[in-house]
Amino acid sequence: MDRLPDEDLALLLLIRFFERKLLALFERGELNGTTHTCLGQEYVPVSLRPLLRDDDWVFSNHRGHGHYLARFEDPEGLLAEIMGRKGAVCDGVGGSQHLRRERYLSTGVQGQSLPVAAGVALRLKRREPGALACVYVGDGTWGEGAVYEALNLAQLWRLPLLVVVEHNGIAQSTPTELQMAGTIEGRARAFGIRHHRLDTSEISRIRAELAPLVERTRAESSPLVAEFATHRLGPHSKGDDTRPPDLPRPDWYASYQAEHPEQSARLEAEARARVDRIADEVAARPPAVWTAA
Numbered sequence: 139m140d141r142l143p144d145e146d147l148a149l150l151l152l153i154r155f156f157e158r159k160l161l162a163l164f165e166r167g168e169l170n171g172t173t174h175t176c177l178g179q180e181y182v183p184v185s186l187r188p189l190l191r192d193d194d195w196v197f198s199n200h201r202g203h204g205h206y207l208a209r210f211e212d213p214e215g216l217l218a219e220i221m222g223r224k225g226a227v228c229d230g231v232g233g234s235q236h237l238r239r240e241r242y243l244s245t246g247v248q249g250q251s252l253p254v255a256a257g258v259a260l261r262l263k264r265r266e267p268g269a270l271a272c273v274y275v276g277d278g279t280w281g282e283g284a285v286y287e288a289l290n291l292a293q294l295w296r297l298p299l300l301v302v303v304e305h306n307g308i309a310q311s312t313p314t315e316l317q318m319a320g321t322i323e324g325r326a327r328a329f330g331i332r333h334h335r336l337d338t339s340e341i342s343r344i345r346a347e348l349a350p351l352v353e354r355t356r357a358e359s360s361p362l363v364a365e366f367a368t369h370r371l372g373p374h375s376k377g378d379d380t381r382p383p384d385l386p387r388p389d390w391y392a393s394y395q396a397e398h399p400e401q402s403a404r405l406e407a408e409a410r411a412r413v414d415r416i417a418d419e420v421a422a423r424p425p426a427v428w429t430a431a
Contacts, residue, residue: 139339139340139390139393139394139397139398140340140342141397141398141401142341142394142398142401144401144405146184146341147394147401147402147405148405148408148409149184149187149207149208149211150180150181150184150391151391151405151406151408151409152207152211152213152409152412152413153176153180153183153184153203153204153207153208154177154180154391154409155406155409155410155412155413156203156207156213156216156217156413157175157176157177157203157204157372158175158177158413159217159413159414159417160173160175160203160217160220160234161173161175161372161376163221163417164376168221168421169220169221171233171234172234172375172376173203173220173234173375173376174200174201174234174235174374174375175201175203175372176201176202176203176204176205176304176370177370177371177372178306178368178369178370178371178372178387178388178389178390179201179204179304179306179366179368179369179370180204180390180391181339181341181344181368181390182204182274182302182304182366182368183204183205183207183208183209183274184204184208184341185341185344185345185348186208186272186302186348187208187209188345189345189348189349189352190209190272191269192241193241193266193268193269194241194269194270194271194272195241195242195243195255195258195259195262195269195270195271195272196209196241196242196243196271196272196273196274197243197244197245197251197252197254197255197258197271197272197273197274198237198242198243198244198245198251198274199235199244199245199246199248199251199274199275199276199279200234200235200244200245200246200248201276201304201370202235202237202244202274203216203234205244205274206237206239206242206244209242210239210242212227213412213413213416214416214419214420215227216237217416217417217420218230218420218423218426219232219233219234219237219426220233220234221420221421222425222426223420223421223423223424223425223426224423224424224425224426224427225420225423225426226426227239229426229427229428229429230425230426230428231428232244248276248278248279248281248282249275249279249282249283249284249285250284251273251274251275252273252275252279252284252285252288252289252301253284253287253288253291255271255272255273255288255299256271256288256291256292256297256299258271259271259292259297259298259299259361260295260297262298263295263296263297263298263359267359268298268356268357269298269356270298270299270300270352270355270356271297271298271299271300272300272302273299273300273301273302274302274304275301275302275303275304276303276304276305276306276309277303277304277305277306277307277308277309277314277318277322278308278309278310278312278314278317280303280318280322280325281309281317281318286325286329289301289325289326289329289331289361290329292329292331292361293329293330293331293361296358296359296360296361297359297360297361298355298356298359298360298361299355299361299362300352300355300361300362300364301326301361301362301363301364302364302366303322303363303364303365303366304366304368305322305365305366305367305368306368306369306370307369307370308370308374308381310374310378311374311378311379311380322363322365323335323363323365326363331361331362331363332351332354332360332361332362332363333362333363333364333365334347334348334351334362334363334364334365335365335366335367336348336364336365336366336367337367339368339390339393348364351364369387369388369389371387371389
């Protein structure tokens with residue numbers, strides 16, 4: 139793999155160690171509720187980071203910590219939200235899955251964000267030409283009817299909508315081949331929507347391939363489905379992994395470590411220390427107090 143700039147690798151490792159910290163806190167009984175980590179998929183939002191603008195909208199999902207951190211690099215606010223502490227992004231009301239900040243929204247309801255993103259894209263087309271709505275979905279979300287209603291209108295109305303599919307091969311605990319007929323490409327093409335599949339975790343290659351396609355979405359106001367063939371290393375939630383223990387789980391970072399050990403070790407130590415420090419500091423804060431807007 140090509141050597142990454144320190145900035146990119148630092149962000150990738152921040153996301154990874156943030157997610158690992160959450161799992162550790164749950165194991166120790168210091169967090170309640172649930173969480174869905176993006177371990178193995180960190181490179182998707184990091185790759186897209188420079189392709190998205192501040193005036194773009196981003197719609198995330200239940201597995202969205204990496205999306206949020208790539209957008210804002212605010213681990214303090216996110217952890218405070220999950221722990222219900224002062225300084226939380228949404229005053230501790232949203233928790234792990236439901237966040238709102240500026241032009242960023244996340245939800246744990248599968249498929250819900252795509253029609254909302256289409257509506258926002260329509261407004262952007264009319265009021266803010268050049269801006270787009272980016273929505274992250276998984277392969278399991280393609281079992282929801284709202285997805286197809288949104289895609290139909292996105293193409294019919296020529297909306298600046300970027301649909302990022304994190305295709306990790308499993309919908310909660312059901313392998314894709316047992317719950318999806320056909321392909322995501324075929325479903326996008328059925329509406330006449332452009333589709334591009336990325337079978338690599340090389341960030342420079344991803345950006346090079348997607349940059350002109352995303353710019354076309356802006357310039358022509360035409361939807362695009364960008365499908366990432368990725369891998370979920372961890373369970374669906376905290377401990378509900380039904381996959382065989384010996385199932386191969388490709389990890390982009392393991393490959394990168396092997397090729398760039400010195401940079402990896404240096405930035406990994408920094409990321410680990412940063413997340414540990416943030417966790418201690420946030421845990422010491424008083425509880426968040428919700429105030430009506």
